[in-house]
Structures are given as structure tokens and as C-alpha cells.
Amino acid sequence: MTARLPCPVAPGPLEDYAARFDDLFSALGQRRGFREYLAGLLLPRERNKTLTCLAGAEPVIGINDPAVQRLQYFLSESVWDPETVNERRLAIVAADPAVAPHRGGVLVIDDSGDRKDGHATDHVSRQWLGRLGKTDNGIVTVTTLWADERLYLPLHAQPYTAACHLPRGTADPAFATKPKIAARLVAKALQAGIAFTAVAGDCAYGDNDDYRRELRELGLAYVLALKRRKGLWAPAYADHTPIDAARALAWGGPDHPCDWTRVQRRFRDGHHEIWWAADARLGPWGPDEPYRLVIATTDPATLPDQSTWYLTTNLPRPGGPAGADSPHSPADLAAVVRIYALRSWIEQGYKQVKDELGWADFQVRSSLAIRRHQALVMAAFSFCWHTWLAGSGLSDGPGDPGGELSPLPGEDRRLGGQSAPGGGKISSQRGPVPFMAAGAAPRPRLAHPLDTAPALLACLVQRAPAP
Numbered sequence: 001m002t003a004r005l006p007c008p009v010a011p012g013p014l015e016d017y018a019a020r021f022d023d024l025f026s027a028l029g030q031r032r033g034f035r036e037y038l039a040g041l042l043l044p045r046e047r048n049k050t051l052t053c054l055a056g057a058e059p060v061i062g063i064n065d066p067a068v069q070r071l072q073y074f075l076s077e078s079v080w081d082p083e084t085v086n087e088r089r090l091a092i093v094a095a096d097p098a099v100a101p102h103r104g105g106v107l108v109i110d111d112s113g114d115r116k117d118g119h120a121t122d123h124v125s126r127q128w129l130g131r132l133g134k135t136d137n138g139i140v141t142v143t144t145l146w147a148d149e150r151l152y153l154p155l156h157a158q159p160y161t162a163a164c165h166l167p168r169g170t171a172d173p174a175f176a177t178k179p180k181i182a183a184r185l186v187a188k189a190l191q192a193g194i195a196f197t198a199v200a201g202d203c204a205y206g207d208n209d210d211y212r213r214e215l216r217e218l219g220l221a222y223v224l225a226l227k228r229r230k231g232l233w234a235p236a237y238a239d240h241t242p243i244d245a246a247r248a249l250a251w252g253g254p255d256h257p258c259d260w261t262r263v264q265r266r267f268r269d270g271h272h273e274i275w276w277a278a279d280a281r282l283g284p285w286g287p288d289e290p291y292r293l294v295i296a297t298t299d300p301a302t303l304p305d306q307s308t309w310y311l312t313t314n315l316p317r318p319g320g321p322a323g324a325d326s327p328h329s330p331a332d333l334a335a336v337v338r339i340y341a342l343r344s345w346i347e348q349g350y351k352q353v354k355d356e357l358g359w360a361d362f363q364v365r366s367s368l369a370i371r372r373h374q375a376l377v378m379a380a381f382s383f384c385w386h387t388w389l390a391g392s393g394l395s396d397g398p399g400d401p402g403g404e405l406s407p408l409p410g411e412d413r414r415l416g417g418q419s420a421p422g423g424g425k426i427s428s429q430r431g432p433v434p435f436m437a438a439g440a441a442p443r444p445r446l447a448h449p450l451d452t453a454p455a456l457l458a459c460l461v462q463r464a465p466a467p
Contacts, residue, residue: 004028010035014042017383020092024084033074034376036067041357041380049358051075075362075369082368082375086156089379090192093153098389099382105148106342107189107196109182109205111160112350113140114360122367125162131350139360141374142181144189146196147345151385154349154378155194156185159370178204179211187218198315200343203227206312216314221328223339226293226310228303232283242310243303245280245293251300260300261333265341275307276300277333285312288320296337311340353377 005028009015018035025031040054052059055067062068094100113129115138129138144155158181166172176184182205189196198221205211206224215222228243239245250258260276267273277296279287286292292315297308315331316323323330331339353359357380362373 007031007035010039013387014039014383017092017386021085021088021379024088025080027078029070030074030078030080033071033078037071037074037376038380038383040071041377042383048361050361050363053358053361072364075372076364076366080372082372085372086375086378087192089375089382090155090194092386093382094193096386099151099153099385101146101153101194101196102148103195103197105146105196106339107155107186107194107199108145108147108152108343108346109142109186109199109201110145110343110346111140111142111178111182111204112354113138114354116360121365122370123159123161123165125164127160127162139370140178142178142185143346144182144185145346145349146189146194147342149342151389152345152349153385154353154381155192156188157371157374157378158185159367159374161367179208183211183214183218186215186220190218197221198223198313198339200224200340202343203230203310212312212314219327221313221315221331223294223311223313223315223336225340226312228305228308228310230310239282242280242282242293242295245282245285246278246295246297246300246303246308246310249278249280249295249300253301257300263296263334263337265337273298275337277337279317279333287317288322290314290316290322290326292317292336294333294336296333296340309337309340311336313339349381353381357381 007022007028010018014035018031018038021034022031025034037054040056041049043054045053047053047059050059051068051071052062052065055062055065055071057063057065057068111130113127113131115129115132115136116124117137118124119137121139123139124137126135126137127140128135129140132138140160141157142160143157146153146155160178160181161174161176163169163172163175166175169175182201186199199215200222201224203225206226207230212222212224226242228246229241231240239248249260251260252258254262254274257276260278263275263277265273265275275296275298277294278300280293280295281287282293284291292313294311294313295303295308296311297303299307313331313336314326315328315336316326318330318332320330350359357377359374359377362370364370364373
């Protein structure tokens with residue numbers, strides 16, 4: 001058998017990480033492209049991380065540069081499977097005690113949209129883009145993320161294909177709604193052996209009855225948001241929406257909370273907030289029913305829109321009759337609030353993979369190339385966590401829900417002894433991080449990307465986790 005040609009090494013700790021993927025690439029050019037692409041993503045830059053940026057070439061006029069063409073071929077034409085690369089990434093994560101998912105974490109489901117011009121790129125159509133807060137031309141990707149109070153890790157991603165791209169529209173067998181895609185990604189997380197205590201998601205998924213049913217069929221617990229004015233059929237004299245049910249709860253002020261339970265949350269900047277949570281009754285939801293309606297808010301008197309959550313969960317109430325028949329352990333109000341609070345990690349994850357690692361900066365048209373780019377971005381992101389935690393004082397293994405990392409009731413725990421959505425406290429000691437630059441390069445094009453890739457590590461991890 002012919003021996004493999006040696007591949008140019010990546011800088012610093014990136015080489016050890018990249019070498020663990022080498023057997024997935026059949027050619028020297030693919031192994032080199034994998035290293036160059038990751039190094040380019042990790043570099044601090046002052047412009048979008050397009051192919052010319054990743055290769056260190058001038059924008060527009062540098063498109064024909066040999067380094068740019070190599071990366072273009074690696075992403076669009078060469079033969080390798082992004083799913084296999086992602087599976088290897090997750091296997092590496094699972095084998096690392098510092099970052100391995102554990103039962104105390106939460107699986108977060110969400111989708112994110114980015115604006116894209118034209119109509120020739122796969123998955124691009126006129127649709128709702130949450131990041132922009134409006135309907136526009138763009139691409140939407142459904143993603144899953146695992147999170148606990150120490151860190152968060154992207155798991156899987158699948159672009160949404162609008163009906164206009166399919167021959168038979170919504171009747172086409174290939175068409176799948178975002179909740180349907182989300183259910184598939186949750187199943188993929190289970191197949192990958194990802195451990196978690198519950199699934200969390202916003203009202204785009206909580207309001208979907210089919211999605212909740214699919215989670216139950218998978219035997220999973222969930223805490224999902226509902227729209228405050230999601231209507232249910234009921235007699236005229238009864239409550240019809242979650243906000244009606246919340247207003248029906250008795251509240252006599254902080255000294256006489258009546259139906260409400262005090263929950264204390266602690267945030268990264270050190271400040272504390274007092275929240276109030278309660279089990280409400282609405283239609284099929286109730287504290288003693290298989291499905292609960294939990295309201296969490298900063299002010300039960302006014303129920304402010306920006307700080308009130310309307311949540312549905314199949315976790316039974318402690319001491320309630322539904323607990324006897326439920327496959328899930330009972331969860332009090334503080335535990336339900338903690339699970340949903342961890343959902344905010346996905347918003348922070350979007351900021352870092354988009355603003356720092358160029359999630360939406362791809363310049364390719366095919367679905368395969370887009371999915372390859374996304375797999376490479378997630379590989380670069382996992383490398384940052386792996387490298388930082390390996391050299392810091394924060395890596396004591398996975399958080400043990402019953403140990404010193406377990407959350408205090410209703411509190412949020414954050415990296416560095418401050419707080420993160422959820423509760424608890426961990427050490428703020430940080431050891432030296434080998435191979436990490438003291439800061440990002442002051443200007444782009446000071447050096448070739450392959451020479452300074454570790455510079456971005458400090459930039460990424462010092463911002464994580466954020467509220």
C-alpha cells in the first residue's frame with residue numbers, strides 16, 4: 001500500500017486536533033484544505049470570512065489566487081462527507097472529560113436566519129429571518145446545541161429547504177417543516193450518544209403540537225416556551241391563553257406571594273434578580289396533569305413582555321399525582337426555570353459562530369458545500385473550547401448534578417465563578433493556556449493565516465459564556 005504523503009502542519013495545538021480527522025480525508029489536498037480552512041476561521045479579521053479572507057488574499061481581485069482556488073475546490077468539489085466529519089468531532093468531544101456532554105445538561109433547539117442575495121443558492125428564499133426580525137431573502141438553518149452551566153457545544157445543523165425549491169411544494173416527500181427537522185436533529189443527538197436531561201426551545205417549537213408529540217414518542221422531557229396569546233378552545237367564561245392563566249393566579253406582593261414561588265437568579269456581572277414562578281391551569285395544562293403550564297416572571301403584577309416566560313413541560317410536579325405514571329423525575333419550579341434559562345446559550349453561540357467564525361460568510365451555492373462549511377465552523381468552535389479548557393483551572397470533568405457543580409435552587413451559574421443560565425458556582429481560577437496569544441492581531445494581513453491562528457482563541461473564550 002502506498003504511504004501517505006506528509007501534510008503541512010497546522011500552527012500550535014491546531015495540528016493535534018486536525019490530525020484526528022486525517023483518516024476521513026483520502027487525499028493530501030483534502031487534509032491540507034481542512035487545516036487551512038480551520039486556521040482561516042480561527043484568525044481575527046476585520047472583514048467577512050469569505051474564501052479570499054480565509055486564504056489571506058485580497059477581496060474580489062484575489063479570487064483567482066491559487067490558495068483561494070484550493071479552498072474553493074476543497075469546499076465544493078473534493079470528495080468528503082460533512083456528516084462523517086461532524087460525527088468525528090462529536091466523538092472527540094465525548095472522549096474529552098473537560099467538554100463531554102453529561103446528563104445534567106440541556107439540549108437546545110433553535111433556528112437562525114441570515115440574509116443572502118439572489119435565488120441561485122440552495123436553500124435561499126424569501127422567508128422569516130429571526131436575526132433581522134423581518135421577512136427577507138436568506139437562508140435558515142435549524143441547529144441543536146448542548147449546554148450546561150460551564151459551556152455550550154453545537155451538535156448538528158440542517159438548512160431548511162422552502163417549498164418553493166421543491167417540485168411539488170409542501171406535498172413533496174423531501175419537504176420538512178422546521179419543527180420536523182428539529183425532531184430529526186434531536187433523534188440524531190440521541191443516536192450520537194449525547195446525554196441531557198431535557199430539550200429546551202422557544203415558542204416556534206413549543207407551540208407546535210406535532211413537535212411536542214414527537215419528543216414524547218422519543219421518551220424525552222422538554223421545557224418549551226409558548227406564545228403568551230396562544231389560544232385554546234374553552235367556554236366563554238374560562239381562560240383562553242397563557243397570559244389569561246397567569247393573570248388568574250393570586251398575587252399579594254412579595255410578602256404575600258400566594259400562588260407564586262420566589263426564585264433567585266444570579267448573572268455573570270454579579271447582580272441578582274428575584275423572579276417568581278407558578279404552576280397555572282389552562283385547558284389540558286395544570287400542576288397535576290401530565291403537561292404543566294409554568295409561568296416565570298420578574299413581576300407577577302404586570303407580567304412584563306420582555307421578562308415573562310410561558311412554559312410547557314412534561315416534567316411532573318414533585319408530590320403530584322402525575323409523577324407516578326411519568327417516566328421522568330419530578331422537577332420543581334426552580335428546576336424548570338433553570339432548564340429554560342440554559343436556552344439562552346444558543347443565542348450566545350450564534351453570536352460567536354457568526355461574528356467570529358464566519359457562519360454565514362460562505363460563498364458557495366450547493367447544499368453540500370454549505371453543509372460542509374457549517375461542519376467546519378462547528379469543528380473550529382469545538383477546538384476553541386477543547387484548547388482553552390485543557391489548559392485552564394475550569395476543567396474538573398463534567399458537572400455532576402449531585403456534586404459541587406449542581407445548581408442552587410433557582411440560581412444561574414456562569415463561567416469564572418460568576419453565573420450562567422441555570423444556577424450554581426464553579427471555581428474562577430484560570431491557569432495558563434499553552435500556545436494562546438495574549439490578544440488578537442491588531443490588523444489583518446500582518447502575517448499569513450497559518451502563522452497566527454491561535455490568536456483568536458483568547459478572543460473567543462474570554463467572551464464565553466455571556467448572558
